[in-house]
Amino acid sequence: MNVLGVEGENIREVDVTKINRVWTKFYDEGVRANIDYPVMPAYRILEDAAASDPDKICFEFFGTKWTYRQMKDASDKVANFLFDIGVEKGDRIVVALPNLPHYAIIANAIYKVGGIVVQCNPIYTEREIRYIVKNSGATRMFAFEGMYPRIRPLIEDGTLEKVVICRIEDFLGFVMSALFKAFLKKKMVGKVDIDRRKEVVFWQDVLKYERTDKRAEINPKEDVAMFQYTGGTTGFPKAVMLTHYNLVVNAYQVAEWDPRTTPSDVAVGCLPVFHVYGMTMLNSSAVLRMKVIPIPDPRDVEAILKAVHKYKATTFTGVPTMFISMLNHPKLSKYDLTSLRVCVSGAAPLPVEVKRKWEEITGGKLVEGYGLSEASPVTHCNPLYGLNKAGSIGVPYPDTYAVVIDEEGNILPPGEEGELAIYGPQVMKGYWMMDEETEKTLINGWLLTGDMAKMDEDGYFYIVDRKKDMIVAGGYNIYPREVEEVLFEHPAVAEAAVVGVPDPYRGETVKAFVVLRPEYKGKVTEKDLDKFCRERLAAYKVPRLYEFRDELPKSLVGKVLRRVLREEEAEKLKKKS
Template identity: 35%
Template sequence: MAGNEAPVRADESAAGIPDTAGESANLAQWLRRWAAETPDAPAIRQGALTLSYRALDDAAGRAASLLTSHGVGPGDHVSLIMPNVAYFPIVYYAILRLGAIVVPSNPLLKAGEISYIWQDSDCRVAVVLNLFAPDAELAAKDTGTDVITVVPGEFDQLLAGQEPDTSVAERSADDTAVILYTSGTTGRPKGAELTHANIGSNVATMVETLSHTGPGDVVFGGLPLFHSFGQTCAMNSAVYAGAALALLPRFDAEQALEIVQDDKVTVFLGVPTMYMALLAVKDPQRFDTSALRQCCSGGSSMPVEVLHGIEKTFQVTVLEGYGLSETAPVATFNHPDRPSKPGSVGTPIRGVEAKVVGPDDQEVPVGEIGEIVIRGENIMKGYLNNPTATQEAMRGGWFHSGDLGRMDSDGYFFIVDRVKDMIVRNAFNVYPREIEELLYTHPAVAEAAVVGVPDAVHGEEIAALITLKEGEAVTEDELREWTKERIAAYKYPRIIRFGEIPKGPTGKMLKREIKIG
């Protein structure tokens, strides 16, 4: 976008979002609403377990009473450490209905990492699934945090002995609802404060303009609920819409397809590596996925070959979007009522603006690469106890994403790479995603991650870590020559290695953990 042109902005009408002026903005009201209107409708499914909206609301009320007995009140920070099990939404909405703040964390964190988060966010109480209690208990010794250990069965009995708290605390739109700690790729993790309005607006837009979810729908719950994508777009969106959430505690492609078949999932949410795994399942058509009407992808850019593969295999449309924890998370999306562009993350959602800027924070011309910056209803309040980081991220009133991208003449955004992932070889900028897209077209390649490695002659050299498809074979030299024939000489990977690509809890590739000598 050049010169003085206005940034791309979504429709600001916010049609369909309830007017909450003068009312409590507490997200927990959604659960109370459906418990009253459709009490017997399924809310949570996990294997053989089904919780109705009445049962989920009752359990959340009892959990709220339990938390109150541990001293939790409005404004308190409560840590929540567990995978995608039914206890997660029970405790999550219990915390919110007390007016307290949820601090969800990856269950795989170690004691030192947990201690840092608890100290930084001043968590006085933590609710932890028993499988992950040992590290939490070690952290508690350093922080004095009161740990409530959730032992399946025993915890149910504990809740049964509580009188359910049927009230929902008053919260204003700008009150913090959730604190999400970023991955910490640059120094210590930072706690992004998301308000009730941030999440509420993002959920309403997701449901009303993107997924069109409603009662009777079943949303796939395989994305980690402690992460913004799974929490906002799956769990909170399902509860906002009165739909059911079908949980999968640990992602496995065959189990995911079984859930899609058995629970008649209508909306599937995943990151690209999840979709790659679905395509790698032997004879995926043996599963009945006919109830699926929409797939949504986010977390990282989806290779075009994978998108086409999913649409062909499962006969369903894949809509790709973009966002970050700091944007609650959705910022742009391919809208279902507009043309979709493969490889694009779409246009800004309702109530959000986005543009592409250069190093001087000035907009760049259409088609040129720069950093994507965002502002709107979805942007976090700031980083907890970190005004310096907040000011740096929010320069000029725009959240600076750290992602490189471009915008075409139709206002569609394309993610090129993370600013920090860009490779500079012989003074030429090389964007790993471009090379990865090419590698995915090779018939033997299942997954590809391209990174830069230090080089005394060229500054950085281009390296690729490749996972081959089962039963396929190709040598490093053969794959190197194949790419060399199809891409500019300064771009092709001189170094190719085969192996498993490290991934984070959401299935996102962790390039910072790739070590290639």
């Protein structure tokens, strides 16, 4: 059955407009298949909200409220600071913060001066931060104060010329700030001594600048707004280049997906905004004029439960491990979650039982979606109120085309497995300084996801396997080569291979297979390797399991076969069950 009308055609030649988007008939009432997106710089999302609803609360953070107008005015001050320190169009600026109100202000300020936001996880080690700074060519950075010991070496050697230190208490009133410093700061930040030097500026100093109406000239469809680092076959993170238009489009697509949302809705923001998934949720909230309750530490499950209960949150977007943690929390019954109307899970497969339990407790909907950094990131989602299919990532978003292809790029019919390819206005411009990788990944406008999938006759898609070796643990993407490179730095390690193995909580967890040099056998333990890795990798990338072997499975040309290791682990699991 020729459901799409183009089965058998090749994506290198197919006319996208002739594809039958069979899935649109399952869209919820009020969701448009095509949207007239504004062609504008990304900062206009906040500016439009400030113009139409200036006194609407944008954020509420530890009881402190900030309106859309206040957020816009603060971003104008930060923009003036950036102009003053010489930032020019195209300059890259690293932003490494947890979920704090600073983030939206800083990102919008960077957009206004024509700069590029370089996303960085604040728990990265010095080694990881240095790679991102060097690769992007950034010399300025906005950083969470707890990072200072890890970025100080980059300041001392001249890699970073200017760093703005941001603190949680920057957005607290006098009383709350005093209480935070007295009771919570040590727990959340730790003790950090920050040098008083010319390269270091504090957030409050930046906000002393006057507002500016000056704006760089932006071509939304061509100019890059953000670098989102992701992994790949090279073993080194690649910078995905997302344009202003990419970010605007995905924000409007997300906003479109729930036609029942109103400005009175409240979102709990616990998805890290240092990833474009969290940033897009933030942008879509501004499109809808919603109030957001930021959660600085997404691992603080009780803080999320408290926020939903206290603010009567109506929507919440997370990863499966967040929903699992909340359902398993010993104090779950203490909190009322029935205000939640709709929740979306992404970044990893959502267990059907988790969905069932969540909907039973909240009375609301929990649906699964799909996306990737290269698509800003959301491309698919199950309808919020209509037909949900167990195990499915749902249907493509408005203006988004998706097909399953074979190795030659031919479009496969429903039911057949192949690689998922996506075409739409949210697809990236390419990878920074990696033309060859870009050419392999973008074919005639189609984004090759590297995920193996199938589509049913209704146009619902299912992820069946990963073409790439990426590990998804707790919603975080982990690239084996990066972890292996660290293991290889240990003097005792002769060979190493890293794979993802099934984990009931994280979805997958990292397992390292290690061959020790003969002189170290019996002398180096799992604890030794764990300590070594923790000094060089973010905690979520560190292997949770180790297996010492005399040799690793290899191909005839000597390539380590991760596939064989995964198959062995799957066989062990089968025998246990």
